[in-house]
Amino acid sequence: MAKLIFNDQNFEEEVLKSEIPVLVDFWAPWCQPCLMMAPILEELAEDKSLEGKIKIGALNVDENPQTASRFGIMSIPTIIIFQKGIIVDQIIGLQAKENLLARINNIIMNKEVKK
């Protein structure tokens, strides 16, 4: 699945009401670490092992201040993983792909155990 684009308008529907966990990358074009992060998330979004288990997308904080301030974003890149509308993980700063994958898998696994 390709990386999704979230905004103030679709956030409720696409993220908070999603049936599966959603990873949101809060970013802005003025931030170099954010630009380095983008292709990593692109790769994760295309990762077949995550297909149907998590949605991965980005939200431009400059264009969507409402959502950014709702979640108190004061540092970017910030990655938040939501599950059933609740924040289950939050990571600040440039991350390696492996680290993100581990955090995602941790959430996916937990979900499966709970079932």
Add this chain to the structure above:
Amino acid sequence: MRSPFLLWKNFEALIIIYKTFLYFDSMQEKYSLIIVGAGPAGLTASIYASRYNIPHLLIGSLIGGLATEAYKIENFPTEKEISGLELTQKMKEKAESLGAKIIVDQVVDITRKEKDVFEVKTRSANSFLTETIILCLGTIKRKLNLPQEEKFLGKGISYCATCDGPFFKEKVVAVVGGSDSAAVTALYLSEIAEKVYIIYRREELRAQEAIKEKVIKNEKIEIIYNNNVKELRGDTQLKEIILENKYKNSFSLKIDGLFVEIGGVPPQTIIESLNLETDGQGYIKIKEDGSTSIKGIWAAGDVTTGSNGFRQIITACAEGAIAADSVHRYLINKK
């Protein structure tokens, strides 16, 4: 009992696995040079290596390095003023135009595989072989090392003003530090925030005069000398900091954001695992030609003891060029 035929089949399977392993092992990419780190030193080393026709690979987790965070650079000879992001982008484009192969990844381990061959492993489990290495590891921003610092990261504490400054529009912020970076950070924040404090432990800023003058003239900036940040306070967000002077007198400052600009420290992992010779503070000791205590490994940029400890973009570039030239001489002599 198992038939001899089945045993033979198992043996054959093992041989196939072994041969496949050997095949992939021999496929491991090998370079004459690997440059670790993609800041100004690494990018310049790559530019020179390309012009010397040295087959090389550049691996870095942040293209442009820490320099990308500089909001305004006014002392690079060719530029009137330029952002760090733009300047390093130009260096990257230049390196790529000469054929540089750049991988965005983090080097996690370097080991000597044979006499003149090093193995470089990355976080994404890739590994490459190389005859020589230039370490351009840069530095990591120093933290305050105060309780709750982790907790308030992204909740009022920032180590990157150009990333996070825009979140503090018309707010009250403070910058800790007295160097060029601290002063430039305060100037940048004064364009966004309502009020900017600079908190410095000494009596006078140590930034270059040209920058210092601008800071002192700026009406939004107030400098608090002779004080350290002693405590961070707040609930879910940073709200207040407690400052203390050398006479142990303390007072509180209500702020919305705190930007930490108290210099950098060399990253330890690779330097320690290689057992490279360093100075007391962990910077890699280099000779005039950029060589380190290990044959086949050079170093350049902020991570070294070079350039009289004057850590600037232009000195990093110069060290990168010198190291690439030394690698070139070394490879020629080896032939």
